[in-house]
Amino acid sequence: MILRRVGYKKSANIPCVLRTIFSAGPKTDPRRLPPFRCLTPGLPHSPCRNIHSHSGPSRYSIHKAKARPSPEPRTCRQSRAFSSHHLNNPNHNCVAPPPRPTPLHCYSLDPLGPAPPLGSSNIAVPFACPLNNKKLSHRRTYSQSASMTVSGSFRRKHKVAVIGSGNWGTTVAKLVAESTSEHPEVFEKDVQMWVYEEKVTVDGETRNLTEVINTKHQNTKYLEGINLPTNLVANPSLVDAVKDATILIFNLPHEFIGNICRQLKGNILPYSRGISCIKGVTVTDDKIELICEFIGEQLEIYCGALSGANIATEIANENWCETTIAYNTPPCDRHVANGNEHANGNGNGAYEEHRDSRGQIIKTKLTPVPQDYPPLDHEVLHTLFSRPYFTVSMVSDVVGVSLGGALKNIVAIACGFVEGHGWNMTAKTAVMRRGMLEIIQFAREFYPETIEPATLWEESAGWGDMIVSCTAARNWRYSKMAVEQGVSIQEIERTELNGQKLQGISTSREVSSFLRARGVEDKYPLFKLVDGILDGKVNVNDIPSLFRKN
Numbered sequence: 001m002i003l004r005r006v007g008y009k010k011s012a013n014i015p016c017v018l019r020t021i022f023s024a025g026p027k028t029d030p031r032r033l034p035p036f037r038c039l040t041p042g043l044p045h046s047p048c049r050n051i052h053s054h055s056g057p058s059r060y061s062i063h064k065a066k067a068r069p070s071p072e073p074r075t076c077r078q079s080r081a082f083s084s085h086h087l088n089n090p091n092h093n094c095v096a097p098p099p100r101p102t103p104l105h106c107y108s109l110d111p112l113g114p115a116p117p118l119g120s121s122n123i124a125v126p127f128a129c130p131l132n133n134k135k136l137s138h139r140r141t142y143s144q145s146a147s148m149t150v151s152g153s154f155r156r157k158h159k160v161a162v163i164g165s166g167n168w169g170t171t172v173a174k175l176v177a178e179s180t181s182e183h184p185e186v187f188e189k190d191v192q193m194w195v196y197e198e199k200v201t202v203d204g205e206t207r208n209l210t211e212v213i214n215t216k217h218q219n220t221k222y223l224e225g226i227n228l229p230t231n232l233v234a235n236p237s238l239v240d241a242v243k244d245a246t247i248l249i250f251n252l253p254h255e256f257i258g259n260i261c262r263q264l265k266g267n268i269l270p271y272s273r274g275i276s277c278i279k280g281v282t283v284t285d286d287k288i289e290l291i292c293e294f295i296g297e298q299l300e301i302y303c304g305a306l307s308g309a310n311i312a313t314e315i316a317n318e319n320w321c322e323t324t325i326a327y328n329t330p331p332c333d334r335h336v337a338n339g340n341e342h343a344n345g346n347g348n349g350a351y352e353e354h355r356d357s358r359g360q361i362i363k364t365k366l367t368p369v370p371q372d373y374p375p376l377d378h379e380v381l382h383t384l385f386s387r388p389y390f391t392v393s394m395v396s397d398v399v400g401v402s403l404g405g406a407l408k409n410i411v412a413i414a415c416g417f418v419e420g421h422g423w424n425m426t427a428k429t430a431v432m433r434r435g436m437l438e439i440i441q442f443a444r445e446f447y448p449e450t451i452e453p454a455t456l457w458e459e460s461a462g463w464g465d466m467i468v469s470c471t472a473a474r475n476w477r478y479s480k481m482a483v484e485q486g487v488s489i490q491e492i493e494r495t496e497l498n499g500q501k502l503q504g505i506s507t508s509r510e511v512s513s514f515l516r517a518r519g520v521e522d523k524y525p526l527f528k529l530v531d532g533i534l535d536g537k538v539n540v541n542d543i544p545s546l547f548r549k550n
């Protein structure tokens with residue numbers, strides 16, 4: 001009844017309608033509200049780009065089941081970009097979407113201002129497209145790749161190496177090793193895992209961790225009690241572990257990545273590609289860099305990022321969860337994916353430059369992945385990281401995925417402080433909300449060229465990670481413990497974590513020093529306050545004052 005009175009049809013997106021009804025005063029006029037992404041994409045309403053995870057079989061699973069006929073045409077999910085999508089991809093196997101219901105307006109609660117207009121920056125693109133001066137969609141669809149087959153004629157297979165073997169490093173190594181066993185047509189079976197060698201005591205005996213992993217098939221120090229696949233090989237030599245690897249998975253605390261890159265330089269395949277599972281940023285003087293781009297620059301390769309609401313021990317125990325991978329397949333690797341036989345081509349033989357998250361042409365001239373390997377694109381990465389208990393969503397927004405993963409650790413520390421202080425879930429929720437605003441503001445201020453704030457609203461690497469990090473992960477848990485015990489969080493890290501690292505401490509330090517160097521720290525009051533508490537200069541009691549001012 002009320003809905004009808006305000007002019008909405010039965011099929012209206014109810015949350016959007018309620019937002020309009022309950023917004024007081026002049027704000028009820030939709031034209032005065034910033035347009036933004038709807039949070040309830042399944043409901044019929046205005047254009048809302050709601051498809052991202054891989055829902056169809058991969059070309060590799062199709063290849064495996066040779067007897068299977070090519071998949072039925074599926075409704076094309078690239079409705080907004082449908083015509084150009086079809087024009088560019090004549091071979092794909094999807095049909096036009098049914099017309100959408102008359103659009104309603106859907107408005108955001110985003111107080112940071114309007115998001116880029118719909119239709120300009122968020123149009124779904126076939127495959128990860130190269131960055132150009134326009135903003136990119138963070139989204140990727142799979143409909144065309146589901147109809148592709150790999151002929152099986154690739155002479156070589158991808159070799160995978162994992163660099164790092166902590167709690168998350170070992171978990172990711174486990175899941176990719178399971179995948180390489182399952183997809184022998186794409187990957188070499190054995191996965192090398194570089195281990196920072198240390199002595200561990202097992203059954204009363206002191207042994208090297210690598211030897212324990214390779215014989216007992218457990219990482220007794222960082223992932224106790226989890227059986228690892230036998231095709232996962234622990235290697236104490238970094239250079240040997242990455243030898244001949246085409247896919248490098250970086251997974252260690254971010255403070256060590258500079259040193260690792262120095263050792264790797266010149267010792268990797270020039271056409272290898274990386275995925276960084278590291279949550280952090282690198283800050284030098286007043287320059288900030290996404291870890292994946294730092295790796296790419298140092299090693300002269302392209303590197304994407306994986307991040308999500310992921311607690312290593314849960315995933316190691318094969319409890320289901322989801323994650324987000326951001327990867328902008330370099331133009332030089334898009335040969336087969338584009339239906340173009342020629343590497344380094346954009347369809348007409350012209351060389352196309354790869355651009356970074358600031359929209360700049362990268363300094364390195366990338367070496368294309370040779371064509372005798374399966375094309376190294378979203379499809380291969382999706383195949384490698386997906387497990388029945390690990391759902392992967394592929395996107396192109398490297399900034400959203402990287403900053404979401406790095407900066408939520410500062411917020412998680414704030415939540416630990418709040419809870420340790422005796423406040424409860426509602427107080428933590430306020431801190432999470434404020435934290436997310438600062439993350440989005442940070443991304444918009446320092447990466448305006450490519451950030452898709454929708455990533456932070458919609459992907460596991462955004463709100464999902466925020467929630468899990470502030471309620472169940474280490475940065476939250478141990479900062480809470482620090483306040484409860486009246487000791488510093490650094491002290492707790494030393495005494496309680498058995499070598500594991502809290503990324504939030506160093507990320508808070510680095511981000512604050514970066515913001516200070518640019519004179520904008522007051523625009524990020526929560527980040528500033530966490531840094532002050534870590535320094536012992538500010539009290540947890542001061543947290544509510546942030547909210548009184550705003």
Ligand SMILES: NC(=O)c1ccc[n+]([C@@H]2O[C@H](COP(=O)([O-])OP(=O)(O)OC[C@H]3O[C@@H](n4cnc5c(N)ncnc54)[C@H](O)[C@@H]3O)[C@@H](O)[C@H]2O)c1
Pocket residue numbers: 164165166167168169170195196222251252253254256277278279280310311312313499500501502503
């Ligand atoms: N643990 C999780 O649940 C989880 C989930 C998602 C993302 N992450 C992220 O993954 C990254 C890796 O974290 P983790 O949990 O695997 O690590 P961890 O904290 O469990 O372990 C620390 C690791 O650092 C290594 N190390 C110690 N000194 C070193 C040195 N000098 N050089 C190189 N390595 C050294 C240790 O061998 C160990 O492997 C972090 O950025 C973290 O934020 C962790």
Ligand SMILES: O=P(O)(O)OC[C@H](O)CO
Pocket residue numbers: 279308309310311312412465468469473474475476502503
């Ligand atoms: O245990 P933490 O605090 O390092 O966080 C783990 C993951 O990042 C949560 O998604």
